[in-house]
Amino acid sequence: MDMNWLKLFFGGGRNAVVETAEAFMENTEAGAQRRADYAQSALGQFGAEFQVPRKGRFDRFMDGLNRLPRPLIVIAVFSLFASAMYDPLWFAERMQGLVLVPDPLWWLAGTVVAFYFGGRFQMKSQEFSQAIAHSTARLPQVLDNIRGIRALRHDSPGVAETGTDTALSQAATKPTDNAAVRAWREGRK
Structure with missing residues (x-):
């Protein structure tokens, strides 16, 4: 009787436990094979696109033109950052x-x-x-x-304007001892 019970689950070349579990969970080996097949077909399709020989200058020009927008956008954005700092x-x-x-x-x-x-x-x-x-x-x-x-x-005109600040106005017009100005004055004499 014990053998009939085991044959029910594992007999006839089938595995009822595995089949039941696969109804609720993906078989990881089969899933990996499906993903590998999908990746292989996507790469094959991508590779086939580049098998067409480019004959003329126009084809090469258009290929080059299609590759420009992304780098130009990146360069423009980083140029804005640089100009903001400069x-x-x-x-x-x-x-x-x-x-x-x-x-x-x-x-x-x-x-x-x-x-x-x-x-x-x-x-x-x-x-x-x-x-x-x-x-x-x-x-x-x-x-x-x-x-x-x-x-x-x-x-800008008036950028050094002191406005109504009298202390700043007096400090700006008060002569100071500047060695460079003194040397310049002596050189002119």
Whole structure:
């Protein structure tokens, strides 16, 4: 009787325990084989794309052109970081100009970039006119900000103006003993 019980589970070339377990869990060996087959077919398809001989200059030009956007975007982003460190006032002026760009235009730019990299993005047309009006309303504030940024330049007129600070005015006009000025004066005599 014990043998019949064992044959029920393991007899006839079948394993009822394994078959039952595979109904609830993936067979890891079979799963690994499926993933390997999938990867192999994907690599074969990818490799077949490059088996087509490129005959003309136009094909080579288009291949090169298709490879440009990603590196150019990366270079542009890191160039912005570098310019922010090199000339913060120049960078701040340009960023103030970007404040005027309406949100739908940012969405459109994001859509183009996302579509290029494989994603899709949808823009709502009702919000377009609201965003333009909102951006236009910010124009006076942006212009004031640009004027304020330009006033921070070292070569701006009146940048050394002391204003109503009398102590600073007296300190700025009080002659001091400067060896370089003294040498220059003596050299002119």
